[in-house]
Amino acid sequence: MKFSDYSISDIIKGNIQQLGYKKPTDIQYKAIPAILKQEDVLAIAQTGTGKTAAFAIPTIERLLARQGKIGHQGVRCLVMVPTHELAQQVKQSFQELSRGSGLNIFAIHGGLAQDPQIKKLETGVDILVATPGRMFDLVSQGHLNLSRLExxxxxxxDHMLGLGFIKDIRDLMRHIPKRRQTLFFSATINDEIKKLAYSLVSNAIRIQISPKNPVAKNIAHAVAFVEMDDKRFFLENLIQNNPDMKMLVFVRTKVRAERVKKAMERVELETDTIHSDVEQKQREAVMNRFRSGKLKVLIATDISARGIDIPNVDQVINYDLPDSAEQYVHRVGRTGRGAQKGQAVSFCSSEEKEMLNLIEQNLTEPIERVELSRSDYQMVKQLSEDDSKDWRKLMKEAEAEPPRKRKKK
Known part of the structure; x- marks a missing residue:
């Protein structure tokens, strides 16, 4: 089946063609017809499968069908996402797919001033993409009207629940019409997510795309056993030996992200970080540099990088192992997007071996091991530790030293 076979407007079909979409992915093929029929949908599909277009295409068609029949007060469609970056990405997807339609699309999230966002909302918005924190702030202040939500x-x-928004999401139900269409998209499903989902939807059609191996075939992923204090040496080695590769490095916390960045600075390697403590303008600037390829190595936390589609990531490095198998799949899925091939390597310390076992139990096959002999391991450490062998540092130190005075004979 092709996108041209769907009962959608020519404007959307033209935009789809311009974006280079050939035929629907599995999740799009199953979700689009159900959403066009105004069914509630509970969709479970792994990252990188085209979920955004799966709900954006039929949503735009539905809103266009009723365009002009209702007033422009309030919000017609609300899309909730967990992070600032994902809000901007989803907004862009809606804008690209609806170009020329006249639909009004806007995104709100923290890190930016409220007043311009409030002013924009006063004029009415067709599609609002929002992070929970800023959205709930504006609802409680009376600046966000959701009474006409369709x-x-x-x-x-699944990630929003992990951030603790389950109570807020349930409270949101008091502010929106009972008669509405609800679309619930998640990469994983457990009992808590299932309970929330079925409390929001009515006779939902459940769509689950569950490949036998959750890690895409075009991603070669492996694990190397590296002690916690030695990880910086192995990251340095990877960056030095692959200067042209675009690398996304995952760490556990924002404090750790900054420490890894400083460790790379000490050996004159350029990296940058993205996490919740980085101001919004700086986050956008860093992401633009990384997307364009001007920045080759980005160090990120799970929260900041969740769901973001970054083109042409050559390698994902799990500097720290994630807390779950689902997070592992999300992380390595940042590379090998579409038809491209990708690589992923994880550094596993002695204290992380139990987590590695849990991750492998949830995958269909064990993760390939990178065999490091004792001599290879020590060589990687010594190359970094032995500053005396770094001629660039020796030259700098020599230039910085004041000239020695000659002793009089």
Whole structure:
């Protein structure tokens, strides 16, 4: 089946063609017809499968069908996402797919001043993409009118629950119409997510795309056993030996992200970080540099990088192992997007071996091991530790030293 076979407007079909979409992915093929029929949908599909277009295409068509029949007060469609970056990405997807339609699309999230966002909301918005924190702030202040909402979409719902928004999401139900279409998209499903989902939807069609191996075939992923204090040496080695590769490095916390960045600075390697403590303008600047390829190595936390589509990531490095198998799949899925091939390597310390076992139990096959002999391991450490062998540092130190005075004979 092709996108041209769907009963959608020519404007959307033209935009799809311009974006280079050939035929629907599995999740798009199953979700689009159901959403066009105004069914509630509970969709479970791994990252990188085209979930955004799966709900954006039919949502735009539904809103266009009723365009002009209702006033422009309030919000017609609300899309909730967990992070600032994902909000901007989803907004861009809606804008690209609806170009020329006249639909009004806007995103709100923290890190930016409220007043311009409030002013924009006063004029009415067709599609609002929002992070929970800023959205709930504006609802409680009376600046966000959701009384005419037609469609509610929760994207990356599993991650929003992990951030503790389950109570807020349930409270949101008091502010929106009972008669609405609800679309619930998640990469994973457990009992808590299932309970929330079924409390929001009505007779939902459940769509689950569960490949036998959750890690895409075009991603070669492996693990190397590296002690916690030695990880910086192995990261340095990878960057030095692959200067042209675009690398996304995952760490556990924002404090750790900054420490790894400083460790790379000490050996004159350029990296940058993205996490919740980085100001919004700086985050956008860093992401633009990384997307364009001007920045080759980005160090990120799970929260900041969740769901973001970054093109042409050559290698994902799990500097720290994630807390779950689901997070592992999300991380390595940042590379090998579409038809491209990708690489992923994880550094596993002695204290992380139990987590590695749990991750492998949830995958269909064990992760390939990178065999490091004792001599190879020590060589990687010594190359970094032995500053005397770094001629660039020796030259700098020599230039910085004041000239020695000659002793009089």
């Amino acid at each position: 469609i509610l979409i929760l994207d990356e719902a």
